[in-house]
Structure formats: structure tokens, C-alpha cells
Amino acid sequence: MSEALNPETPEAVLDDDADQADEQKPIKPRKNGLYPGVSDELAESMKSGWADTELHGLEPIPQAAYTAARRAALSARFPGERLVIPAGNLKTRSNDTEYPFRASVEYAYLTGNLTEDGVLVLEPTSGGHKATIYLLPRSDRENGEFWLSGQGELWVGRRHSLAEAEQLHGIPASDVRELADALREATGPVRVVRGYDAGVEAALTDKVTAERDEELRVFLSEARLVKDEFEAGELQKAVDSTVRGFEDVVKVLDKAEATSERYIEGTFFLRARVEGNDVGYGSICAAGPHACTLHWVRNDGPVRSGDLLLLDAGVETHTLYTADVTRTLPINGTYSEIQKKIYDAVYEAQEAGIAAVQPGGKYRDFHDASQRVLARKLVEWGLVEGPVERVLELGLQRRWTLHGTGHMLGMDVHDCAAARVETYVDGTLEPGMCLTVEPGLYFQADDLTVPEEYRGIGVRIEDDILVTEDGNRNLSAGLPRRSDEVEAWMASLKG
DSSP: OOOOSBOSOHHHHSOSOGGGGGGOOOOOOOTTOSOOOOOHHHHHHHHSOOOOOOOOSOOOOTTHHHHHHHHHHHHHHSTTOEEEEEOOOOOEEETTEEOOOOOOHHHHHHHOOOOTTOEEEEEEETTEEEEEEEEOOSOOSSSSHHHHBTTSHHHHOOOOOHHHHHHHHSSOEEEGGGHHHHHHTOOSOEEEOOSSOHHHHHHTTTTOOHHHHHHHHHHHHHHTSSOOHHHHHHHHHHHHHHHHHHHHHHHTHHHHHHSOHHHHHHHHHHHHHHHSSEESSOOEEEEGGGGGSTTOOOOOSOOOTTSEEEEEEOEEOTTSOBOOEEEEEETTSSOOHHHHHHHHHHHHHHHHHHHTOOTTSBTTHHHHHHHHHHHHHHHHTTSSOSOHHHHHHHTTTHHHHOSOSOOBOSSSSSTTTTSOTTTTTTSBOOTTOEEEEOOEEEEOTTOTTSOGGGTTEEEEOBEEEEEETTEEEETTTTSOOSHHHHHHHHHHHHO
16 A cells, blocks of 8 residues: 555645635645655646646536435424535544544535535525525645545545536535534524534534424434335345355355355355445354354354355445345255244245235234234244243243344445334335334354254344335345245356
């Protein structure tokens, strides 16, 4: 990795006052850098001789009309109030290297912009709100920031100019370095989405309250409960890529046996990076008894023929919508008798859960339907004393089912988490909602309450279900679920 002269970001080294642009602070060299400084002659050379790369006639991003409608709904909910929604800042991973940036979902949902340090501001007007997107402009060539700063254009790539951003997002754009002063001078009621930009929050510290800001966060979370046409399309893209990622994994299981679960993780990640932005969450590549650990993301264990592989993974699209799919696969291509018994029980539970996903139904219905099937199986197998109603009332099945049967899905893998209980868990399903249905049975390797043959077997089957006008659509139907179909699918890929 090349060594920049200055590890600091442009906003950290440039004067915040736009009126003092000619008196910007010099960009300091790295403490242990190999160059002691920049000669006047080199500085002058670097200022000139560059072609004009401004882009003109850009088409708006595909979701521009949808983000405009979302901002209009937000405006209608909070008339007369200034609303501030930050994207967030880079976070240091180690010394002067940063984690990959992912914009806050609230900001991305309302703008479609995904760059760090951006801030959307809706200023109240007599007719609603005026939206402005505050961004870092192109790297400054006059003061050398574009080649001397660790976040300069020659180090991390070209940013869009403000004019380009306006064309892409359909929102007037301004220099974010001027925003803090503007916010400090703002009057009237203000709300901000907290937790993403400490500088923005500091500028508003005497103008906002935690209670009012939480109302804004909750509204934006609940707004995402029902997906629009664009969002449903992005979720399908994410799932389709995920299906191909699962196929990739099956084709290389022999190589994973020769190495570890990391081979599976890396194989799926390659598909995610080639076709999308990233994985939507840390892939769970759990072989053998690791499948009984719900969020096994170490992925450093052995992959053995005769064991099961629980693969829970999802591709995240370039617009940040993620899939969340799980299959539990026989590593050698064939389920053993006990593996099939447990797998088929989970499949039956999932079938019941998916059937319960209907518009007008209660959100909890799919969970209750799945849990009832699993409780009945556990009673039939003699692992817990019935009747089933007693088991469910006391929650005794949870020793082996452990988790809820699903969650909302979208830009966050566990989407809409700030929504009120009455609109989410206790709410009613509507067309456009997207949720996972993912029952599981997990028999821990040290569980002495079950026969030895059960121990160390974990099974989960998870699909992404879109509520439609007349029922539901399984976005991940491209991956087989029934045990015999899974075996045939694996054989065809390996063959």
C-alpha cells in the first residue's frame, strides 16, 4: 500500500470557513514520510496541465423518482421543521486505513447517494421543504489536496462535482464544509438522525432533543416497511446473485474439504463483489456442529464429508439492498437418515410459515405456524413432553429452535429495526413488505437431553418472501428446498 504524505481527510486539513479559501491550512506531511516537503516549483507544476474532466448531460440514477417521493412523504410528516439526515463519516480501521464506507440507510433511502460525509437537509418552506444535498466537492487542485491528502483524488479516486451530483440525484448540491456554520445559525425546530456524524450533531447540540430526533428515526424506519417497485426489484437482484453464489459454493465443496470453511466464505464473497457491492452481513459458513451456533462467522473450522453445511449468506446490491438466504446442505451430496429426518421437519415448518405470509394477516402468523410444526415434531420424537399446546405455552421448543422465525428485509438485513412494535411485530402484513421465513432446529453437541445421533446437527432453511396483493412470492425460489431436490441439484452441479 503506497504511503500518502498526509493521512488526514480533506475536511480535517482545510479551513472550514469558505470565505478563507485562500488561507487554507497547509497539508501536513506524514510524520515518518519519505518526503520532507513540497518545493514551490513542484507545487506550481501540480496545479496545471490537467484536462477538464467535468461530466455533462448525466442521466439521473434509476431510483431518483422514488427518492423524491420518499422525501415528499417525509416533508408531509414534519411540516415547518428543518430535517437533517447525515450519511456518516469514514471510520478508522487501523492507524491511517479506513473501513469500507457504507452510507446510513436513512440517507441512502432518501437520496440514492452513497458517499461519505454527505448530509441531506430539508429546509421548511411555505409549501413544504426545500431539499439540499451537502457533499464534498472535487479535490482542490490549487492547494494540492488532490495529490497530497490521504483522501485526495489521486489516492482514493475521483469524487463527483457538485454539478454532477445535482444531475445524478435531482437535488441541489452544496459544499458540506459550509454546513456546520449554517446549522449553528439555523432557527426554528430542527430534527437530526443521530449516530452518524458527530460534527453535524455538535453544530445542532442546542437545537434538538433526543425525543424529537427519535421520532424522525422511527418514521424513516417505518417508511421502509413497505417496499416500492424499485426496492422490490433490487431485492430480487440481490437474491438472484445470492442463488449464483450458492451454486458457486456447491461446485467447490471438495476444495473446502481440503482447506476450511474459509474457502466457502471466500467463494461466496467473490460472487458478491463481482455482481454487487458486498455481502449484506458476515457470511455464516457453518460445517458440522458449528451449524448449531446461530451466527457462526469465524468460518475457520473443517469441512468434512458426511457432515452438514449450514450456509447463511446474502449479496448486497450496489444500491445497498441485501438478500438473506440459508440452505443446509449435505457436504457429500446425500443426507443421512437422521439428517434427513431433522431437515424434513424444518422444511415442513418453513412451508407452514410461508403459507401464513398473506396480506391482511398478522405479522406473527408465520412464526406461530412454523413453531407449531417444530413443537409437534419434538413431541413426536419424544424429546419433550406434550401436548403441543403446553409446549408452545411454556416455550419449551425454544431449547432447540432458539430464535424467531424471521424478520423484515431491505437495506439492512434486519430492516426497519427502529419501527414501533405495534407497526412491526404486532402489525399487519401489507403488499410490498419483504421478510424472511427461517425456522431451524439445533441440537448442540453437548446436549445430553437428546439421543446421541441428534447431537451436533443444526438445520436452518431461509427464504426471502415478498408480500403480494394475492399472497406472497418467494424471491429465492431459484434455490431448491425439499431434501430430494437439494440432493438432485447438488449432483447436477458437481456432475
